[in-house]
Amino acid sequence: MTFELIIAEQRGRVGLITLNRPQAMNALNDQVVNEITAALDGFEADDNIGAIVITGSDKAFAAGADIGAMAQFSYMDAYKSEYITRNWERVKTCRKPVIAAVAGFALGGGCELAMMCDIIIAADSAKFGQPEVKLGILPGAGGTQRLPRAVSKAKAMDLCLTARLMDAAEAERAGLVSRVVPADKLLDEALAAAATIAGFSLPVVMMIKESIGRAFESGLNEGLLFERRVFHAAFALNDQKEGMAAFVEKRKPDFRHD
Ligand code: CO8
Numbered sequence: 001m002t003f004e005l006i007i008a009e010q011r012g013r014v015g016l017i018t019l020n021r022p023q024a025m026n027a028l029n030d031q032v033v034n035e036i037t038a039a040l041d042g043f044e045a046d047d048n049i050g051a052i053v054i055t056g057s058d059k060a061f062a063a064g065a066d067i068g069a070m071a072q073f074s075y076m077d078a079y080k081s082e083y084i085t086r087n088w089e090r091v092k093t094c095r096k097p098v099i100a101a102v103a104g105f106a107l108g109g110g111c112e113l114a115m116m117c118d119i120i121i122a123a124d125s126a127k128f129g130q131p132e133v134k135l136g137i138l139p140g141a142g143g144t145q146r147l148p149r150a151v152s153k154a155k156a157m158d159l160c161l162t163a164r165l166m167d168a169a170e171a172e173r174a175g176l177v178s179r180v181v182p183a184d185k186l187l188d189e190a191l192a193a194a195a196t197i198a199g200f201s202l203p204v205v206m207m208i209k210e211s212i213g214r215a216f217e218s219g220l221n222e223g224l225l226f227e228r229r230v231f232h233a234a235f236a237l238n239d240q241k242e243g244m245a246a247f248v249e250k251r252k253p254d255f256r257h258d
Contacts, residue, residue, distance in 0.1 A: 003039065006039060015042075015046070016055070017054045024063075027062065030083070040052065040091065043096065050197060051205070053099045053187075053191060056110075061126070065141075100114040101123075101187060104125055108132050115142060121186065121193065128171050144156070151176050168180045238258050239257065
């Protein structure tokens with residue numbers, strides 16, 4: 001897959017998307033988001049891909065939505081075209097696990113893009129923030145909803161209302177990121193985590209992702225019921241037979257992803 005503002009490539013069973021708009025700190029304009037969408041469509045349709053990593057540069061994962069592109073918008077321009085919101089849900093709807101590997105700035109829409117992913121692995125250089133208030137707008141791609149779920153109401157209010165940035169250590173303490181690694185190890189760590197996931201049974205991985213998603217989108221009882229139904233369904237998989245047989249026979253499982 002060839003794109004202009006991102007690079008999409010395959011590393012074993014992992015699909016890697018690198019945002020590549022260095023002159024604008026990977027600011028997310030329509031074209032960038034459309035290209036991410038197209039790359040995800042390709043990886044999702046490819047049976048040889050089991051997990052996806054989205055990353056940026058050393059300086060910026062993404063410094064937000066493209067401010068220049070929005071600056072002169074009227075209400076109707078934004079509303080009618082659903083500018084950038086219309087194509088943003090693709091990361092969320094991806095059924096395969098997506099890891100955000102974040103170094104440098106993840107601000108505004110960049111932080112929101114990272115939060116749409118399933119796991120955020122941060123370099124020690126990462127800085128997260130929702131500074132939209134400084135521009136006279138508010139987060140528009142889930143920041144006011146996902147951030148409080150990730151880091152608590154108090155910290156989300158603090159970040160969104162004061163526009164201060166949160167470094168990687170604070171983000172890990174607050175629960176936004178799953179691990180912090182040295183900047184020069186970021187991509188290796190993220191790709192290794194993705195390769196581990198991609199080595200497991202893809203349908204089981206998808207079931208786990210969907211079930212954990214339920215924890216955020218439904219009440220406890222409904223979530224538990226969903227988990228139980230999906231757990232029962234796992235016994236229909238060849239990979240369940242293989243995984244348990246391998247354990248009993250003390251050998252490595254050979255998952256066929258069915
Ligand atoms: N949009 C467009 N261009 C940008 C952006 C951006 N978000 N961020 C940086 N750039 C450009 C700069 O204009 C500059 O371009 P040029 O060299 O042509 O002047 C280049 O990138 C380098 O940036 P700086 O010179 O500013 O680099 P610094 O190292 O001094 O600062 C910062 C880096 C701190 C990241 C700084 O650039 C900055 O504050 N950027 C803006 C951050 C921001 O406010 N982000 C929020 C944007 S609004 C948003 O994301 C809304 C999301 C909700 C809608 C989502 C739709 C669904």
